[in-house]
Amino acid sequence: MTGPVDPNRDAPGHVAEVMAPVTSDVASDSATPYVGAPRPGEPPADDQGLSHTATARLRLVSDLARQVTARHDLGDVLQTTLAGLRRLVGFGGGSIQLLDDDGWIRLAAADPAPPEDVLAMRIPLGSSIGGRVILTEQPVYLADVLTEPVVADESQSPLRSRVSPGGVRSYFGVPLLADGHAIGLLQIDAPEIDAWDEYDRLLLLSVAPIVAAAIQNARAYARVAVLTANVRRDTERHDLVASIVDTEIDAALAALVALSEDSPLVRDQVDQLTTAIARIRGALGDTSSGQQTAAARRPGRQRNNSSDIDLRGNKTRT
Numbered sequence: 001m002t003g004p005v006d007p008n009r010d011a012p013g014h015v016a017e018v019m020a021p022v023t024s025d026v027a028s029d030s031a032t033p034y035v036g037a038p039r040p041g042e043p044p045a046d047d048q049g050l051s052h053t054a055t056a057r058l059r060l061v062s063d064l065a066r067q068v069t070a071r072h073d074l075g076d077v078l079q080t081t082l083a084g085l086r087r088l089v090g091f092g093g094g095s096i097q098l099l100d101d102d103g104w105i106r107l108a109a110a111d112p113a114p115p116e117d118v119l120a121m122r123i124p125l126g127s128s129i130g131g132r133v134i135l136t137e138q139p140v141y142l143a144d145v146l147t148e149p150v151v152a153d154e155s156q157s158p159l160r161s162r163v164s165p166g167g168v169r170s171y172f173g174v175p176l177l178a179d180g181h182a183i184g185l186l187q188i189d190a191p192e193i194d195a196w197d198e199y200d201r202l203l204l205l206s207v208a209p210i211v212a213a214a215i216q217n218a219r220a221y222a223r224v225a226v227l228t229a230n231v232r233r234d235t236e237r238h239d240l241v242a243s244i245v246d247t248e249i250d251a252a253l254a255a256l257v258a259l260s261e262d263s264p265l266v267r268d269q270v271d272q273l274t275t276a277i278a279r280i281r282g283a284l285g286d287t288s289s290g291q292q293t294a295a296a297r298r299p300g301r302q303r304n305n306s307s308d309i310d311l312r313g314n315k316t317r318t
Contacts (some may be wrong), residue, residue: 055205060088065210072217078109081186081211084288086111088207089200091188096176096211097123097130098184105130108184133173134182141201142171170195174204176212186211187242242284249277 064084072078078096087096092112095110104122107114125131133140157293172186187207188194196204196211253273260267 005017007134022245034189040095048159054199057088060084061203061206064088068211068214069217071214072218072221074215074222077211077214077218081207081214082109082111085186085188085204086204088203089188089196090190091195092190094188096184096186096188097216098176099125099134105134105184129171130173130185130187133185133187137175137177137182139172139174139205141196143167145171145189169193171194172201172204174208174246176208176215178212178216182213183215238284241280243304245277245280 049271064081064087067084068077068080071080081096082094085091093110093112095114096108098108100106102121102122103125106122106129107119110119123131125135129140129142129145146191169189169192170190170191172189173183174187176184176186186204188196188204255267255272256270257275260270
């Protein structure tokens with residue numbers, strides 16, 4: 001289940017981190033205690049043979065799906081996902097990491113919240129267990145991370161004490177797949193060995209596609225917001241130029257026409273100016289038509305452009 005290991009992972013100087021989840025022995029104040037796994041021998045509660053606990057946890061998955069897909073801001077999607085996971089599965093630290101346009105892993109959200117300098121870090125794909133999840137597009141479960149050489153070697157993990165101060169023994173990472181490839185990963189950790197059974201891991205696997213779809217949906221809304229703002233700005237500029245041409249320039253041109261009646265040289269220059277202004281009016285008309293066409297478009301399959309939208313859904317340039 002762990003997938004192939006990066007052949008260069010043990011090379012000297014190769015950074016190795018179970019990157020981003022910041023663990024804590026105490027959940028955040030807003031966290032709701034999660035509904036535990038079904039107990040052996042617990043009697044079924046419905047006609048499908050599901051226990052009370054299993055039914056409750058499946059209901060939590062539905063609630064999480066409803067909440068994350070209803071949000072259009074990427075930051076809200078990520079935080080709602082982590083809050084929902086707290087109710088669904090017990091963990092010390094959890095995070096959502098996304099690939100940027102340059103192919104680096106960036107920490108988009110975490111619970112508990114990490115320091116700002118950790119949020120700003122860019123992690124190479126081949127240098128972490130999270131990178132392995134993305135590269136193989138397969139989940140990775142480590143019942144005890146200390147049995148994994150790339151994680152256990154403290155000399156190659158200088159950031160580990162800062163990223164996971166509460167200690168990490170169990171790790172589970174799930175790829176977030178969209179548009180036919182991994183766009184990031186969802187991962188959790190715990191200070192206990194073998195913290196999650198197969199049922200727990202299956203629940204996380206069932207949530208990952210929902211989260212990936214919600215992330216892409218939020219990115220699409222962000223792109224539409226940028227496009228709408230750009231169209232509005234261009235329309236305002238167009239209207240301003242058109243107003244100047246129709247008022248101030250027309251008034252000045254009328255005065256020049258009157259002066260040119262007795263001067264053939266001035267008349268030729270006024271004719272040239274009149275022609276130029278007519279061309280400006282024509283260009284303004286073409287621009288107006290183009291803006292209306294652009295405003296009517298809706299995004300299809302598009303690549304996330306981090307020059308306009310960062311990983312947490314913030315506009316970086318208009």
